[in-house]
Amino acid sequence: MADNVRRSMPLFSMGIVQKLTGLTARQIRYYEENDLIHPERSEGNRRVFSFNDVDRLLDIKSLLDEGVNLAGIRRVLSEKPVVANRPAEGKKAMSDAELMKFLKSELVQAGKFGKTSLIQGELSRFFR
DNA sequence: GTTCTGACA
DNA sequence: TGTCAGTA
Numbered sequence: 542m543a544d545n546v547r548r549s550m551p552l553f554s555m556g557i558v559q560k561l562t563g564l565t566a567r568q569i570r571y572y573e574e575n576d577l578i579h580p581e582r583s584e585g586n587r588r589v590f591s592f593n594d595v596d597r598l599l600d601i602k603s604l605l606d607e608g609v610n611l612a613g614i615r616r617v618l619s620e621k622p623v624v625a626n627r628p629a630e631g632k633k634a635m636s637d638a639e640l641m642k643f644l645k646s647e648l649v650q651a652g653k654f655g656k657t658s659l660i661q662g663e664l665s666r667f668f669r
Numbered sequence: 670g671t672t673c674t675g676a677c678a
Numbered sequence: 679t680g681t682c683a684g685t686a
Contacts, residue, residue, distance in 0.1 A: 554672080555672060555673090556671070556672080565679075565680080566673095567679060567680065567681085570673085571679080584686095585672075586672085586673060587671085587672055587673075587686095588672080588673085
């Protein structure tokens with residue numbers, strides 16, 4: 542259960558998530574409006590994303606890249622309970638350590654190249 | 670400086 | 679979706 546705790550631990554700010562996912566704040570907020578994600582809120586009403594939210598956002602990005610509309614994405618994601626991120630054996634893509642490492646490298650690259658790096662096109666292949 | 674909501678091109 | 683406004 543320590544796994545779920547870590548995954549739902551609010552750690553990322555909007556800016557970080559933007560770089561991590563390559564999505565714009567506008568999109569992220571829009572997806573939240575459509576109940577695709579449910580970030581926590583901090584003091585000043587700031588969104589605080591958990592590891593799960595980022596992972597979920599990446600899934601959304603993958604679907605978007607495949608030309609799936611919001612309705613379709615919502616359908617796919619609706620099968621994934623928010624807080625109920627059980628140790629789904631045959632569906633687990635990456636371990637926490639791997640995902641963490643991956644995200645960190647993306648951050649570094651995003652920093653080097655300026656803004657959105659390769660996160661946009663290639664990334665979608667690794668997920669889902 | 671960063672993020673938030675609402676709104677409009 | 680982008681972006682501007684007015685805040686917190």
